Amino acid sequence: MVRVEFLGPIGLAPREVEARSLKELAKELSKDPEVKKWLSECAVAVNDKIVKDIDTPLKEGDKVALLPPVCGG
Amino acid sequence: MVRVEFLGPIGLAPREVEARSLKELAKELSKDPEVKKWLSECAVAVNDKIVKDIDTPLKEGDKVALLPPVCGG
Amino acid sequence: MLELYPGELDVDKIFAKWRAWGEDKNYGAFITFVGTVRQEDDIEGLSFDVYEPILRSWFDSWQQRARERGAVLRMAHSIGNVPVHTSSYMAAVFSPKRRVALELIEEFVEDFKANAPIWKYDLKGGQRIYARDRSQKIEGSGLLDNPQ
Amino acid sequence: MLELYPGELDVDKIFAKWRAWGEDKNYGAFITFVGTVRQEDDIEGLSFDVYEPILRSWFDSWQQRARERGAVLRMAHSIGNVPVHTSSYMAAVFSPKRRVALELIEEFVEDFKANAPIWKYDLKGGQRIYARDRSQKIEGSGLLDNPQ
Numbered sequence: 001m002v003r004v005e006f007l008g009p010i011g012l013a014p015r016e017v018e019a020r021s022l023k024e025l026a027k028e029l030s031k032d033p034e035v036k037k038w039l040s041e042c043a044v045a046v047n048d049k050i051v052k053d054i055d056t057p058l059k060e061g062d063k064v065a066l067l068p069p070v071c072g073g
Numbered sequence: 074m075v076r077v078e079f080l081g082p083i084g085l086a087p088r089e090v091e092a093r094s095l096k097e098l099a100k101e102l103s104k105d106p107e108v109k110k111w112l113s114e115c116a117v118a119v120n121d122k123i124v125k126d127i128d129t130p131l132k133e134g135d136k137v138a139l140l141p142p143v144c145g146g
Numbered sequence: 147m148l149e150l151y152p153g154e155l156d157v158d159k160i161f162a163k164w165r166a167w168g169e170d171k172n173y174g175a176f177i178t179f180v181g182t183v184r185q186e187d188d189i190e191g192l193s194f195d196v197y198e199p200i201l202r203s204w205f206d207s208w209q210q211r212a213r214e215r216g217a218v219l220r221m222a223h224s225i226g227n228v229p230v231h232t233s234s235y236m237a238a239v240f241s242p243k244r245r246v247a248l249e250l251i252e253e254f255v256e257d258f259k260a261n262a263p264i265w266k267y268d269l270k271g272g273q274r275i276y277a278r279d280r281s282q283k284i285e286g287s288g289l290l291d292n293p294q
Numbered sequence: 295m296l297e298l299y300p301g302e303l304d305v306d307k308i309f310a311k312w313r314a315w316g317e318d319k320n321y322g323a324f325i326t327f328v329g330t331v332r333q334e335d336d337i338e339g340l341s342f343d344v345y346e347p348i349l350r351s352w353f354d355s356w357q358q359r360a361r362e363r364g365a366v367l368r369m370a371h372s373i374g375n376v377p378v379h380t381s382s383y384m385a386a387v388f389s390p391k392r393r394v395a396l397e398l399i400e401e402f403v404e405d406f407k408a409n410a411p412i413w414k415y416d417l418k419g420g421q422r423i424y425a426r427d428r429s430q431k432i433e434g435s436g437l438l439d440n441p442q
Contacts, residue, residue: 008195008265009276026290039291043284048199052286054293066290067197069281072223072264073181073235073255073392081343081413082424099438112439116432121347125434127441139438140345142429145371145412146244146329146383146403157313162306165328169379174332177399180313180324184390231317242332244403251325252396259392 002062004029010038010068022046022056025064035066042066075135077102083111083141095119095129098137108139115139148205149222150196154232160222164238173218173240175247179255181235183228190269191229192277197263204262208254217241217250221258227269261285296353297370298344302380308370312386321366321388323395327403329383331376338417339377340425345411352410356402365389365398369406375417409433 002019006012012034019025022044029035043050045065046058058064075092079085085107092098095117102108117124118138119131131137149160157180168176183192205221212219217239224234237255241247261284266277297308305328316324331340353369360367365387372382385403389395409432414425 007197007263009267009278022290023293026293029290030292040288041283042290043287044289045200048203050200050284050286052289054289065197065200067200067263067284067287068265069278069283069287070260070262070264071266071277071281072194072196072258072262073266080345080411082415082426095438096441099441102438103440113436114431115438116435117437118348121351123348123432123434125437127437138345138348140348140411140432140435141413142426142431142435143408143410143412144414144425144429145342145344145406145410146414158306158310161309161313165305165309169330172332172379174330176328176330178326178328179392179395180326181392182317182322182324184320184322231320244327244329244407247327248400248403252400255392255396 001060002058002064005063005065006035006038007065007067008070010066019058021058022051022054022064025058026054038066038068042068074133075131075137078136078138079108079111080138080140081143083139092131094131095124095137096127098131099127111139111141115141147209147218147220148202149220150198150225151222152226153224154228155222155224155234155236157233157236160236164220168218168240171240173242175241175244176238177247177251178236178238179251180233182233183230185230187268188270189230191227191232192234193227193267193269193274194224194234195265195267196223196225200263208257212239212250212254215241215246215250217246219250219254223264295357295366295368296350298346298373299370300374301372302376303370303372303382303384305381305384308384312368316388319388321390323389323392324386325395325399326384326386327399328381330381331378333378335416336418337378339375339380340382341375341415341417341422342372342382343413343415344371344373348411356405360387360398360402363389363394363398365394367398367402371412
């Protein structure tokens, strides 16, 4: 299981998902329309590091964060 | 007569010079080696406005300033 | 060198603290950027969410880049509500010479806008409304959308 | 908006004064540049001559350029002696948006270095030595040299 956190304005509670790679996680998350609609504009961090490879493997206990569009300052 | 001021590090007292243009003034100032050595690196202001034309006319009472290389800050 | 504060920043106090920190370190140039909440669209203020772990690693990587050029960065940001005409963001560069400081403050502030994990909301009529249209997708966004 | 002070600048006080001036004017960005005297070559400090009439007209023409972009400039400079590790120069830009502020502070500070009528001296062993090698000829220099 990995823990998925939805940051900032997404406003959903964290959830535990069974996935051994980001690709598997993407398929799982796409099943929920409330999450699905954010996927096209979110960056992804695994254990607080932004990743850009959909084949990134996941292991038990990993933390995945979805980061919607930002605007600091 | 025009009044010539030597700014910053030149360290010479102001002087009154007879000249009806910057070109005439240049000839007068070149006669003094103490002034001559600064001319190649000085900008020139007439009545506190930087000028770039050697044919600029001068009239009685004009103030000409010589500005050596600057370094503010 | 990264400071987070609840609510608006005490700009004068932070400036004076930073300046005093730098004064015996022989930096010739010290530039600060202050971002202040503008009155527009009838907002009462802005509000911010910050994701601190990634903000810190983003900032640390910038600190490393600055250090390679002999400079040091500092930054302060608000969390939560910040009223109109008060400040939510400060950034600073200390450097031996002015060129590096002028270049770094620009690069740092622009990358901050594009990549720092901070979310902005308008405060309007008691509501907290995500400023979606002024927000930027972080580089690499959309990774999980329709993977092949 | 151009302030000249005998000796070193009280940086915190000037910063706070400028910031307070800007706080109700709806500027979103406020950038300051502070120039501080570095310890090098065994100097005790720097000293400055300023020719105020041309400095003011130079500054006024920059203020006009800033105004056309919706921004305001401020500047403070020392006259006379400024000890090592204290500050002789401050510049600031207020602007509605950050891009203009980032661009203007750079353009203004660089042009200041090249064209403001200010002369710098090293203070060394009680002497005041013109910093000729760090100085720049103003554009148009040499006009009176060997006219044809």
